[in-house]
Amino acid sequence: MENIGENCYSIGVQLFENGDYERAVQYFIQSYNLGYEKKQILENLYACFVLPNEQEFRDNYNKNREGITQIPFEESVLDFIPVTEKRFYIYDKEQEKFAGVFELEDEPIQGEQEEFDSILFADIWDVREMLSTMREKKWNLIYIVLNEQERKFVSFLKLPQFKELYLKNVAVFQDANLMCTVFEQYDAFYLPKNIVAKDGGKYLKLIDELHVKRLHHRERDNVFLSICIPSYNRGSVALRNVSHLLHCPYDSEIEIIVSNNGSTKDEAGYQEIKNIRDVRIVYHEFEKNQGFASNILKTLELAKGKFAVLVSDEDLMILEHMNEYLTCLKKNSSCGVFLEGGIGASFRDLPADKIYHAGADAFSVLVDLNYVTGMTFHVGILKKSHAFEIITRMRGNGFLEYYTHITLALIVGKYANFYRMKLILWDARNAVEVGNIIPRYMLPETRIFQQNSIMEFYQKGLLLPASQFVSVFLNRAQKTYYLLELSYCHEKFRELYVWEEVCFFVYREQKKYLEEFPVILTAKGKDAMQKALRDMFLFYLNSEKIFSIRPLEEQAKKKMAYQTIQKGLEEGKSIEEVEEEAKAKYHLHYIGGNKAKIDIIDTFVSRNDR
Structure with missing residues (x-):
């Protein structure tokens, strides 16, 4: 073995003298691992590669460590042997062994697929173990908890532009206690739904405990989705829906808005909703029935989310598909209106997602979306389009009063694209049947009234040319x-x-x-x-x-x-x-x-x- 080590050392010296530095380093490391002249090899590598670059490493470290660590440069565990501007061989000073090579990215690391949820890496020092997962998706946020691995992980801060290349969308916690403190105090940070750790069960339990605690926070300044449920005389139905939604894994990401339109029947369920101690629930009630339109509008006026979805109280969200839905909204945030698929007679299957461009293209589809469940609005665009002001001015219009969600969608669709998803998000199989009767809206007189009303809305509300x-x-x-x-x-x-x-x-x-x-x-x-x-x-x-x-x-x-x-x-x-x-x-x-x-x-x- 000593002869092999000596041969590797000799080859390394020759390659170094010829200016082939990376291959020289490889042979020196091979010789070191074989136990040949370890002290001499290490001194030579430090003298030729590390010490000449020490000031640059120190400057990089001090610049990158802000907001990440308090550990001084001298206490970092890993050193780096540069063989090119981007390639570095790693030496672990604690274990006195080499730990492979690290090559800097050309551009900041970014995932390929959009993802709403966040991910947690725990007790992992080696950035290389994280890279494949970081490249896989555009995570909402990446959390790293270091604990005992802090001194090794922060050593990477010595590398040029490491923070810009790898930590652009990353929050680093020195230990789990600090992470818990931040999550308990700041609802703006969404809890990770994905965990990579040797002891994943430990952190899963920790995140679950944090989730329960956050259900009782009062500050809500980063709601992503408002689930709006207008309801009338169906307290038991609304309660069933709310109870179902509360089983979702999200806390500060969502709110559930229930507006009771002055119900006079089946009222017990509403009182139960009102008494639930969960910060996600926003309950409102009118003293008297204000009509369908006013109840719809009230839920949207109360919405604090970036997006708001309207839901008939008897239709249940398929919670297993919620992440895909939220991811689609995040990915297509330039669109103003969205609609998802569902199970039941009121939905039809789509072969693929489709975007309808603002204006006539969007109008042609939106105007016929009679069923309210699943109509999702970008709240910012909804407000910028002055939808509420237009609706207020047009109150009394028959189409608006019957199909408030469509009139809102048409206003938004005048300025922003409409995104229709094939995703099956709603289960409408429990829809309350009206029995063997003909509702008034099916009368010829009512259909003509609706027809003329929508034309009035096109003319005076949308200012159609x-x-x-x-x-x-x-x-x-x-x-x-x-x-x-x-x-x-x-x-x-x-x-x-x-x-x-x-x-x-x-x-x-x-x-x-x-x-x-x-x-x-x-x-x-x-x-x-x-x-x-x-x-x-x-x-x-x-x-x-x-x-x-x-x-x-x-x-x-x-x-x-x-x-x-x-x-x-x-x-x-x-x-x-x-x-x-x-x-x-x-x-x-x-x-x-x-x-x-x-x-x-x-x-x-x-x-x-x-």
């Missing part, structure tokens, strides 16, 4: 027929209406709207609009979906009646004339009067999901 107003109106007119077509598939609806009654009513109302159209039309433009509305009426009158649910004996009669209607319109007859002729010739009878229908239909339900 006249050049876009026509196409938007035609899209909404078609949507009115489509929604009523869906309603007609409901057996109870067919007990109240015949299909031609619905179609004639909608056509008359849309023609009436055209006569008082809010923007100026040329004669040619108005003719084109009239033709479009007539074609739309005839298309839905002859709906294949409606024909498929008619008895066979009715189908031939209906087709003949519709052909007569179409011919009459083509001959220039008024809609009233055509309707009366068809009723007389083909004995088309409508079911009851309008008041009779309304009397047997329930009032507008507080669960606004259509």
